[in-house]
Amino acid sequence: MWKRIFGTSLLIASIAIYFDYTKPVYRSVKKRPDKHYDYIIVGGGTGGSVLASELSSNPAIKVLLIEAGGHESWISRVPLLAPMQMILDSTWNYQTVPQSHSHVGFHDQISTVPRGKFVGGTGNMNFYIHNVSSIEVHPKLVSALETSRQSPLLTSFIASNDSRGIFSTMSNLQKNGQRLSMADIFLKPAMNRDNLHVMLYSEVLKLYFKDNRVEIVEFRRKTNHFNVTTLDGTQVVLCGGSINTPLLLLNSGIGPKSVLRAQKASVQVSIVKDLPVGQGLSDHVSMPLYFHVNQSKWQDSVNLAKLLNPKHMWEYWTQGTGLWSSTHILGQALFPSDGTMILLYAMGAPNIDAFTYVSNMKRDTFNVLFPEHTDPFKEGFIMLAICLKVKAVAVRSGVKIGNSMSQVEARYHLPKFPECDQFQADIGNDDYVKCMIRVASMTMYHPIGTMAHEDVLNENLSVKGLENLFVVDGSAIGSLPSRFPNEAIIHLALKFAEQRKEEKGFTQ
Incomplete structure (x- = not known):
């Protein structure tokens, strides 16, 4: 048994070293953001990876993706070891x-x-089980x-x-x-586009509002703080997931008034919108x-x-x-x-x-x-x-x-x-x-629905009462799918991107 343990450990160490030294370098990864963007996407999980790829397909559209973690580890590649990411990789x-x-x-x-807490998000920690009929909407998925x-x-x-x-x-x-994550299938092939900027190890702390619009996105990368100011046409899309998306909004003054008042003692926040954010979780x-x-x-x-x-x-x-x-x-x-x-x-x-x-x-x-x-x-x-x-x-x-x-x-x-x-x-x-x-x-680690209340989101996934803030992740799904939520999130992101491409000013 000890010979097996030693031999396997040696092979695992070799694989880890191989993956570490063969990581590609992407031109889109930045250490500092530019001043302005057309789209600011918060979270590089399933929804964020799909959106960043689809929206940056037009070279004239400038996209910023902000992800709190880094790249996934080599463990995420090995099908048998997928659940081990919950132990060995960075999570919340x-x-x-x-x-x-x-x-x-x-x-x-x-x-x-x-x-x-890495590119590909929580979906990468699950088994990426899919049903053929549910993913025929996109050739990239069918081929994988x-x-x-x-x-x-x-x-x-x-x-x-x-x-x-x-x-x-x-x-x-x-x-x-x-294994292939949404980052592998959608995001990484796009990460050498000049119009796509990706900020890793960058946590969005707060959104600031003016005249019912997101005016500033504040985030921290290591010890540096950055503020990105939106333009008239800038759209901010939250893809942080069923826990982090409502948490960010609560920290930004959007949520039930009773909750916002209760957290005022520990967090400096003013009430922007009284909405039932964070309610209705299903799993x-x-x-x-x-x-x-x-x-x-x-x-x-x-x-x-x-x-x-x-x-x-x-x-x-x-x-x-x-x-x-x-x-x-x-x-x-x-x-x-x-x-x-x-x-x-x-x-x-x-x-x-x-x-x-x-x-x-x-x-x-x-x-x-x-x-x-x-x-x-x-x-x-x-x-x-x-x-x-x-x-x-x-x-x-x-x-x-x-x-x-x-x-x-x-x-x-x-x-x-x-x-x-x-x-x-x-x-x-x-x-x-x-x-x-x-x-x-x-x-089963499939939480959804924390932003899906009819008083929180409009049909186009915009936050009610705010002009340029959208939610495209599991929190926006109202009823729990009978199968796997990751499929529904992919559909949601592809549909949202398609609608944006049909807008005036977005042409291929």
Whole structure:
């Protein structure tokens, strides 16, 4: 085992050094802004990356993109390691307040809410799962799509006998074994345009208003403060995400009057607009369901022994194939009538340290949820039962699918949580299943809707009562998509860019 650890560590170090020394230099990256721009985009995540590329396609239009972080690390390239960005990359490290009706199995009933602080944004920390039908709107996306590898587990999943569900293989945005973010697909190919300026490690602190317009955008880059003044035609577009966009507006005097008055004691802010900013947050919630398999029938899940095998790393490093080239989320089942989605995740033994650090789950809860996780050779898989509010029917759908996967002789592990001892431990017992959900269900890190209130945004995504301020990110999405919000944000940004291109004065 120690030889495997040493060999894998050496290969990982080599890859890290390679990526560090082969980073391209982009002409668009600046250390100081110019005085004026046609568009100022705040946030280089999914929406900001798409907009910066699309709007700067006209050389006569000058665009400034302000991003609080730097470039993503090499880890973001490796499909298998995508969740590790929540540990090893720069994030905003937000947490929820203690929950009253959920997260019983988490420390202080608090969930972590990591948000990406680098080019590509939070979408880059997720698995970049997409559906073919939803991204055919843009050829750049279609060309970057790869479908899941075939395996006995996936075949058995697709063939399961629940007629209510719509089953499909999974598709990811990646090429030659490397993940592709919206920054890779849209922003970086545009980052040598003279009319696109990108300020990295630059945090927008406050917007200043005059006559119902954003007059000044104040931001800080390291120890330097900058103020960019808008012209009559300048449009400011917020793409900071469902937490940072409303937070910036609150710090700028736009939000519920009661909240602004309460924060006056700690932050010097005058009330500009009394709007219900920051309300209406929604998120997908998931319940992990663990399944044992007959190891003589299927031996293709991720476990520690395979992860530390230099052979798999070498295969990925030299050919872009093998264990490391997949997210191992292989398939999905949609249940429209229940508002439920089931994901098939070929993970035999999750790592307790990484999982509990990212999620804030108690180790005792993890031990009950994922049996035999200390066995480095453990084979198995996880179903994620996902919906806006996890219900017993969603959990049962996942269990039914898994137990019907006879090709790998799958068998559901029913966790026996001590917090649920007052109920009979049975998957058919509503009280016990609901208790399971209260103990161990967790966020999917898909928050949306904090700017989507009808009293906050107009149909064209402009902030009500302000002429040149727009919001194009997850906070502007009113209802939680049944699948993945990143797709909806891409659509939103492309539509917004198309509308801007149709305006007088914007010509190709």
